[in-house]
Amino acid sequence: MTAFMDEDFLLDSHVAKRLYHEVAADLPIIDYHSHLQQGEIASRKQFRNIAELWLGGDHYKWRLMRSAGVSEDFITGNRTDEEKFRAFCKVLPLAIGNPIYHWSHLELRRIFGIDLLINEKNAAQIWERANARLAGMDTWAFLEQAGVEVACTTDDPADDLAQHAAIKQMDLKTRVLPAYRPDKAMRINQQDFVEYLQRLGAVADVQIASFADMMQALAQRVTFFDEQGARISDHAVDVALPVTPLPPEQIEQLFQKRLGGTLLEAAEVAQYVLAVLTGLGRVYAAHDWTMCLHIGAQRNNNRRMLARLGADTGYDSISDMSCSAGLAGLLDTLDSEARLPKTMLFCLNPGMNEILSTLIGNFQDGSVAGKVQYGPAWWFNDHKEGNLQQLITLANHGVLGTSVGMVTDSRSFASYPRHDYFRRLLCRQLGQWVAGGEFPDDFEALSTVVRGICYENAKRYFAL
Template structure:
């Protein structure tokens, strides 16, 4: 088997047949970190580092591991220096999905076949730079070429959604916002206090009391609904749900605004109260509730202090009692709305898969972050298919900050899916006709139906 040839990741004739049946389906992407101004303005990029490295903490992490100085990653080196530094260590990234994604980008979008290395760095730089001048390499043209049908951004509740309004008129893709409430969930932090102020500014509602805060949040929820939003999202290292009264939440809110030190119990009580309020709002509007669980942010202190947040210093948390923590919320909203659970730690799959099996309205999201690889996808699909139902998997999301990689990430998933189902066909576990139906269902129909993009 050659490098990234037509049988890439496909280990049987059945897998090749299945992939051929789904490779050209449109992309429905319910969770991205797309830069919507970049798409709407449609100015394009100047060079390959801007395309592949400038916003990608996956790339940054790998470069640090191979000893590249920070100056040539997020520092003041020019883009050509940064690309050259990446190319010099790129052969050493083999085995990590980043290695395959970027090579797939070069092959599928630029027609460049040669592997990235110190020897090919200059040639690839010049060739991609020349191609990036063409209008066919602008963001909107690329979205069309990759056949992206639906794209959901990730947005703070205080966002005015101005670019979404423009996109609805000027972009030939169904672009929808997602209500991401992470900043609301950490009472007492400086970022939380800023969020409270921003929320008041965005809505004109006095947020000096819990009642005002909740009213303002609901107004943003309504505004997002008017702009076609179909889901909320939140990410916590440990999501704890339990019944918390309004009086208790109001007391914690007041203490947080006053700058008091909050106990862990107070913070968790406020989070539990607010998550239930989010559930109530989502149930009323029939939104999907997405929970991203287990990511410990900014774990490496030195990196956070010198470079900042979301730069590749995050890790996964294992010691979480998922069954106990989720029990209250899942029973409170049993059958009331669709819920999608993501975990960054694959040892959580057994618990989350049995939870998904127990609740028809709960689905397991795709292999996320550190698991977003052929190995991670295969592991998750195999486990879920034997414990729950593959038909109830939520489908793929790119979770990407790089527009260029949407196609590559979905290709990797579809090939992994075809290989998993093809193996079942080869082992006599299901007939090809049912495998074809299931492949199309998970590659396209399931996320479109689950999120209500019909």
């Protein structure tokens, strides 16, 4: 019987073990999409205890605890940090098969050097030992210990990026770069949309009175972000994009309708989103940026808890919306103008794996290896089977060796062992193909694939 999470965890063949230990394990990390707070990096924040590190804002763990019957006062309520931590430890053993079980133990071992099972019995000892270790750590320590070469944060176009500028002047080994996330400009029906336009216009020095004005302001902020080192944009695409876009004058009418205080209908919102993506895609192409599209989330399903806790608190799920035709139309429009930027398609719905993995092949043009990428397993797919299925699906329909690999997509500085988890699964899958006679036992060729997916492809693709 294999020991729990030993050094060969998830590695089930000689080839997998050799690839992981000799090639993958010590490669630097390029985390091109995260939700780390740049202010916490600039200030070299120290966490008061492991509960703040693990449970503060981590909606993955919050969902798990709720599902296990833990009351909200032990999750986001007023219980003490230690009580919340003990509550998590008590229920984690129930989560067999959940990636959080693996991630948490990997974090405990890699970050704290603690080789204990996380359960109610060991909670007190873990609390004491982890907190003692945290007393000598700050956010820089997490990044440097994990070997993070580049970490991209998620930033609004109206942000001044002052903290990023400050970080540049510091001697942190990790390069921390902004990434452009214009969701507030895309969510036209949000209550504070008009107020947001005023803020955006002020920083861009543009009086926003039309759709064209807004796009000008967004474009100017792309230039500003580019000067600060940004190379990536990110968009949440939570609506099905229409197949036939409206002409510019009708988009302007929709924009004026919203400025006048009237919310748009669902179909009108979709048209607006398509217009913003199309316009920004042209801007990204001009700057040689990558446009990342995160597709298929159904957000804020629980109105009662949204009112109580706000967004991003664990009440999102997978959407079954169909978006392939509209998405293909967006890429086709930009391609027909020779202004299709490098693009990554992330999908939350595993039922769309084959749809997106075949869609990317329609717009490869030989200019960049994997110019249009099928993004890594994301959010609800970021588990053992989800990662393996993403690798297999891309291999079936594309060129696996051009993948730019994994991201944390996390708010937690403790989440970098997820890269280790992914690398083990990658080596496992390659080893299984060799064992089945589907690929030769060519260590040099296999090593090239592993180094590319885990590190080199992302560095080259994003020009980092």
